[in-house]
Amino acid sequence: EAQVTQNPRYLITVTGKKLTVTCSQNMNHEYMSWYRQDPGLGLRQIYYSMNVEVTDKGDVPEGYKVSRKEKRNFPLILESPSPNQTSLYFCASSDRLAGVNGNEQFFGPGTRLTVL
Amino acid sequence: RKEVEQDPGPFNVPEGATVAFNCTYSNSASQSFFWYRQDCRKEPKLLMSVYSSGNEDGRFTAQLNRASQYISLLIRDSKLSDSATYLCVVISPYNFNKFYFGSGTKLNVKP
Numbered sequence A: 001e002a003q004v005t006q007n008p009r010y011l012i013t014v015t016g017k018k019l020t021v022t023c024s025q026n027m028n029h030e031y032m033s034w035y036r037q038d039p040g041l042g043l044r045q046i047y048y049s050m051n052v053e054v055t056d057k058g059d060v061p062e063g064y065k066v067s068r069k070e071k072r073n074f075p076l077i078l079e080s081p082s083p084n085q086t087s088l089y090f091c092a093s094s095d096r097l098a099g100v101n102g103n104e105q106f107f108g109p110g111t112r113l114t115v116l
Numbered sequence B: 001r002k003e004v005e006q007d008p009g010p011f012n013v014p015e016g017a018t019v020a021f022n023c024t025y026s027n028s029a030s031q032s033f034f035w036y037r038q039d040c041r042k043e044p045k046l047l048m049s050v051y052s053s054g055n056e057d058g059r060f061t062a063q064l065n066r067a068s069q070y071i072s073l074l075i076r077d078s079k080l081s082d083s084a085t086y087l088c089v090v091i092s093p094y095n096f097n098k099f100y101f102g103s104g105t106k107l108n109v110k111p
Helices: none
Strands: A004-007 A010-013 A019-025 A031-038 A042-051 A054-057 A076-078 A087-094 A111-115 B004-006 B011-014 B019-025 B033-038 B045-050 B055-057 B060-065 B070-075 B084-091 B099-101 B105-110
Touching: A004 A087, A010 A019, A019 A031, A019 A087, A019 A111, A042 B099, B004 B084, B011 B019, B019 B084, B019 B105, B033 B060, B033 B070, B045 B055, B045 B060, B070 B084
Parallel strands: A010 A111, B011 B105
Antiparallel strands: A004 A019, A019 A076, A031 A042, A031 A087, A042 A054, A087 A111, B004 B019, B019 B070, B033 B045, B033 B084, B055 B060, B060 B070, B084 B099, B084 B105
16 A cells, blocks of 8 residues: 555654654655644645655744655654643655655654643 | 634535535635635545636535635535535645635535
8 A cells, every 4th residue: 555654643742852753654755744733833844756766845843953865754753842842743745856746745644742 | 904704604505415615715816725624623625626718526616706805616516415515725825835724614414
């Protein structure tokens, strides 16, 4: 089954404790992206990756890191989480240039993160 | 100014009604637009792309108005299962890898 998986699905942590949210897709997609969703603000793009070892900042990259060592995986790293990073996080993947080709972005189920 | 703006609703309509949402975008150079559907904090899923000439998929019609910089989604013969939040998405005209989502319009279809 074609899918995007994220782990963990729920996480409660404390300020400053490094964490990683994993994202994996089995569709051989070149493009992957991370978003955060907050009430009233919609989904905001954190980072995206056009292919292995190629990543770039979205609109809200501060406090986050990513890596793309393999095509299927795109982990999101919070080196020192803070309460303002409490949010619902979505990973997505698509064919390259999904935006211009009108290709669908496939989203993972989401990770609900709470930073105390 | 936000790249994309939507009326948050909720729009409460009876089954069988026709309902329309608009979404305004700020950059007149934008070329690519989509509507996604999101159920109760689940993952968003593509509903339809929006083409310059407009497009229709069953009960759903999407249109683009470049002069006024908005896209619209029309749902005819609403079903209970249409209850969801509808997200407008605009692609940056300068970087096709950057996606801007609206905050969503909530639709409640009631029996």
